[in-house]
Amino acid sequence: MSISKTGTSRRTILKGGAILGGTALAAPHLFIRRAYAADYLNAPTGSTVTFGFNVPQTGPYADEGADELRAYQLAVEHLNGEGDGGMLNTMKPTALKGNGVLGKKVEFVTGDTQTKSDAARASAKRMIEKDGAVMITGGSSSGVAVAVQSLCQEMGVIFMAGLTHSNDTTGKDKRANGFRHFFDAYMSAAALAPVLKSEYGTDRKAYHLTADYTWGWTQEESIKAATENMGWETVATVRTPLGAGDFSQYITPVLNSGADVLILNHYGKDMVNSLTQAVQFGLRDKQVNGKQFEMVVPLYSELMAQGAGENVKGILGSANWDWKLQNAGTQAFVKSFGQKYGQPPSQAAQTCYVQALLYADAAERAGSFAPCAIVDAFQGSDSLDGIDSASNKGFVFDGMGNGQTLYRAADHQCFKPVLVVRGKESPKDKYDLLEVVDEVPAKDVWYEPDNPMFAGGELGECNNGV
Amino acid sequence: MMNFLDKDNLQSDIVLIVIFTIAILTMPIWLQPFGAAYPDLMQKFAIFGIFATGFNILFGLTGYLSFGHAAFLGVGSYTAVWSFKLLGMNPLPALVLAVIAAGIFALAIGYLSLRRTGIYFSILTLAFAQMSYNLAYSVLTPITNGETGLRVLRSDPRIFDGNGSETGPLVANLFGIEMTGLSGFYFCAVVLILVSWFAIMIFRSPFGLMLKAVKTNQNRMGYTGLNTRPYALAAFIISGMYAGLAGALMCITDPLAGAERMQWTASGEVVLMTILGGAGTLMGPMLGAGLIKYFENIFSSFNESTLESVFHFLPEGMREAAISVAGLFVGEGWHLTLGLMFMIVVIFLPGGIIEGLRRLAKAVFGRKRADDTPQRGGDTAPTGH
Numbered sequence: 001m002s003i004s005k006t007g008t009s010r011r012t013i014l015k016g017g018a019i020l021g022g023t024a025l026a027a028p029h030l031f032i033r034r035a036y037a038a039d040y041l042n043a044p045t046g047s048t049v050t051f052g053f054n055v056p057q058t059g060p061y062a063d064e065g066a067d068e069l070r071a072y073q074l075a076v077e078h079l080n081g082e083g084d085g086g087m088l089n090t091m092k093p094t095a096l097k098g099n100g101v102l103g104k105k106v107e108f109v110t111g112d113t114q115t116k117s118d119a120a121r122a123s124a125k126r127m128i129e130k131d132g133a134v135m136i137t138g139g140s141s142s143g144v145a146v147a148v149q150s151l152c153q154e155m156g157v158i159f160m161a162g163l164t165h166s167n168d169t170t171g172k173d174k175r176a177n178g179f180r181h182f183f184d185a186y187m188s189a190a191a192l193a194p195v196l197k198s199e200y201g202t203d204r205k206a207y208h209l210t211a212d213y214t215w216g217w218t219q220e221e222s223i224k225a226a227t228e229n230m231g232w233e234t235v236a237t238v239r240t241p242l243g244a245g246d247f248s249q250y251i252t253p254v255l256n257s258g259a260d261v262l263i264l265n266h267y268g269k270d271m272v273n274s275l276t277q278a279v280q281f282g283l284r285d286k287q288v289n290g291k292q293f294e295m296v297v298p299l300y301s302e303l304m305a306q307g308a309g310e311n312v313k314g315i316l317g318s319a320n321w322d323w324k325l326q327n328a329g330t331q332a333f334v335k336s337f338g339q340k341y342g343q344p345p346s347q348a349a350q351t352c353y354v355q356a357l358l359y360a361d362a363a364e365r366a367g368s369f370a371p372c373a374i375v376d377a378f379q380g381s382d383s384l385d386g387i388d389s390a391s392n393k394g395f396v397f398d399g400m401g402n403g404q405t406l407y408r409a410a411d412h413q414c415f416k417p418v419l420v421v422r423g424k425e426s427p428k429d430k431y432d433l434l435e436v437v438d439e440v441p442a443k444d445v446w447y448e449p450d451n452p453m454f455a456g457g458e459l460g461e462c463n464n465g466v
Numbered sequence: 467m468m469n470f471l472d473k474d475n476l477q478s479d480i481v482l483i484v485i486f487t488i489a490i491l492t493m494p495i496w497l498q499p500f501g502a503a504y505p506d507l508m509q510k511f512a513i514f515g516i517f518a519t520g521f522n523i524l525f526g527l528t529g530y531l532s533f534g535h536a537a538f539l540g541v542g543s544y545t546a547v548w549s550f551k552l553l554g555m556n557p558l559p560a561l562v563l564a565v566i567a568a569g570i571f572a573l574a575i576g577y578l579s580l581r582r583t584g585i586y587f588s589i590l591t592l593a594f595a596q597m598s599y600n601l602a603y604s605v606l607t608p609i610t611n612g613e614t615g616l617r618v619l620r621s622d623p624r625i626f627d628g629n630g631s632e633t634g635p636l637v638a639n640l641f642g643i644e645m646t647g648l649s650g651f652y653f654c655a656v657v658l659i660l661v662s663w664f665a666i667m668i669f670r671s672p673f674g675l676m677l678k679a680v681k682t683n684q685n686r687m688g689y690t691g692l693n694t695r696p697y698a699l700a701a702f703i704i705s706g707m708y709a710g711l712a713g714a715l716m717c718i719t720d721p722l723a724g725a726e727r728m729q730w731t732a733s734g735e736v737v738l739m740t741i742l743g744g745a746g747t748l749m750g751p752m753l754g755a756g757l758i759k760y761f762e763n764i765f766s767s768f769n770e771s772t773l774e775s776v777f778h779f780l781p782e783g784m785r786e787a788a789i790s791v792a793g794l795f796v797g798e799g800w801h802l803t804l805g806l807m808f809m810i811v812v813i814f815l816p817g818g819i820i821e822g823l824r825r826l827a828k829a830v831f832g833r834k835r836a837d838d839t840p841q842r843g844g845d846t847a848p849t850g851h
Binding site: 057058062083109110111112116117118121122123126127129130131142143146147150151154155168173195212213214215239241242458460 | 501504505590599617636646716722724767769800801
């Protein structure tokens with residue numbers, strides 16, 4: 001009986017195994033060595049720098065995502081000195097010169113979040129690991145924003161949030177590497193409350209229909225607190241499953257509840273469906289408690305208004321920005337967006353465009369793309385006028401369409417005027433659906449970082465990723 | 467050369483597993499030209515390979531088409547994250563607990579669903595999975611953290627390592643090796659190789675034979691006095707445990723568990739993977755998984771400027787046309803490409819990609835061997851001599 005019956009001796013197998021094992025062990029080092037060459041992850045070495053635009057291209061928020069991507073492409077053009085420069089001309093202070101960022105030409109890669117945390121993290125990782133993106137930005141829902149923000153924190157790149165409205169993004173889930181320009185549910189409630197008071201009085205009974213997930217809850221909590229504060233009574237808060245499609249079973253009970261205001265804490269298709277059905281059920285023509293029945297949609301968007309069509313007429317809500325604002329930044333942005341795409345930008349587009357420019361400006365001021373340098377550049381020691389608070393400290397800028405704005409150092413949240421908008425009675429075209437009722441100044445929507453609706457999280461340390 | 471695809475004896479199994487091991491471990495090298503050699507995607511290849519292999523044990527062997535396997539993936543994920551939160555960031559307890567939890571969950575769902583066969587079974591599993599998804603999304607938010615997804619926080623107890631690492635990153639950590647990047651991939655790859663070996667053993671065992679008999683004719687099995695349900699249930703549980711394992715690995719490489727992992731689309735995806743690669747074959751589901759993940763991650767990332775650089779050799783007018791046509795199939799249109807490919811495979815290669823490879827092998831080396839190697843079964847009987 002020979003042991004080398006197969007024609008290979010034990011020694012050869014051992015040798016082969018050793019070589020194989022050695023290769024397997026060495027393989028990681030062959031690929032990660034590059035990472036230690038710089039003092040931060042994905043430091044650009046050539047003449048270009050790569051941004052990663054992570055937006056929903058498929059799924060329920062694909063429309064918002066497409067508009068965000070348009071805005072990002074425009075921002076890249078303007079940063080590289082192509083086109084008419086847009087907000088680069090109105091932004092102040094600014095260190096941007098229209099020759100790229102830190103002399104490097106801006107390039108970008110894109111990813112599809114599918115409005116799913118897993119897919120969003122996978123595409124963000126691809127952009128960071130494979131394409132060498134030094135900053136990730138975008139997103140059109142809070143779940144995704146929170147998930148990608150914590151990923152960027154762990155991996156060590158900057159995250160500039162797109163459209164995310166939940167209190168948690170800069171509340172209990174805030175991160176040092178993450179920044180949000182968009183407003184939040186608390187600000188919506190604070191801005192809406194005085195307008196609701198003057199329009200509908202202090203003696204009202206409110207009924208909430210709320211999308212049954214994190215954003216809906218923070219929205220409901222915020223609005224409920226603000227309206228109860230001015231004397232309204234909350235009759236009921238009913239949770240509806242996301243994507244319910246048919247809301248009739250939720251709307252019928254409203255008729256007999258004795259409520260005279262319906263508050264729809266819905267977004268996207270849910271809001272389009274629930275609002276349309278509520279109008280079809282004749283809620284708006286009803287008289288309850290001797291008062292006209294009213295409806296409120298706390299978070300408005302142009303794209304949702306287009307979906308709901310006629311039904312938005314006269315309905316109040318809040319918005320981060322509107323293309324019809326009369327300030328230099330807005331006009332410059334709307335002009336170059338309109339020239340390139342033949343339509344006015346949505347508020348999602350504006351917040352994304354501004355985020356890209358703000359990041360580039362911070363890098364230019366810091367003289368580096370290192371995440372910790374960027375975080376430092378956003379710290380600043382400026383403050384907003386008229387707000388007496390120790391936390392009123394950060395980086396103040398203007399000319400980006402929202403008026404004077406503070407990037408607060410304590411939680412990386414922007415503070416700026418919030419718009420209260422109403423569905424227009426006689427719109428001129430499909431882009432002219434909302435009218436601005438009031439521009440509520442930042443001091444009226446101000447809150448402290450330790451407000452109970454935001455408390456519980458901490459920024460932690462910035463992470464350079466190496 | 468390619469006979470390991472056909473023959474089922476120990477020697478060819480060893481050849482298969484050795485080639486497979488080498489192929490998996492050298493992925494960072496040979497995937498370079500495809501632009502897929504970055505850690506996250508390779509981790510996904512390995513993880514979904516495990517998921518599809520496990521699904522194949524149920525679908526490929528017993529013929530029971532489950533439309534709810536994503537539920538087990540989700541259970542595995544949530545268990546793993548809770549293990550991180552409570553016990554610490556070591557992946558091993560997370561793996562073990564996730565497999566156990568998914569197994570128990572599969573026992574419950576399988577016990578109920580397997581009372582029916584065919585379409586009724588599929589609908590039952592789909593209903594259970596969708597129920598789990600909705601529970602995870604909103605009702606069970608205290609356990610699952612709802613839409614935002616369950617993550618590890620600094621304030622978590624982590625009784626075995628919690629106090630020492632207040633500032634370190636919150637990633638899984640195998641005795642000092644962080645489970646991100648390439649080390650995370652190698653961890654998944656080793657698990658993949660082990661469970662693939664286990665799957666091969668199941669395929670070759672008398673138990674596997676019994677499962678194939680269940681698929682072929684369950685009634686006849688019943689008439690011989692044999693109760694087939696325990697076998698089907700065992701296969702269901704094993705495949706649920708594979709899914710739980712895959713779910714745990716997803717959290718080990720990226721400590722976040724989201725509810726959408728349990729959605730019916732995720733269940734459908736693993737069915738696609740298995741059919742695309744070849745249901746009932748050993749390596750097919752894994753190939754299918756790799757292909758789908760490749761499309762999802764690489765094709766979806768192509769945008770206009772990528773296409774521009776691909777087609778820059780064409781003259782002006784043609785380039786525009788080529789870009790606008792190709793643009794339909796990449797970027798947000800990657801689903802379209804996947805759908806077309808799926809149709810082509812199902813229509814022309816009902817046995818999946820593996821059947822395509824087999825035909826190719828036969829065309830290249832096969833003529834002589836087709837004579838001396840009798841084929842199993844009647845489906846691939848040599849013809850045309």
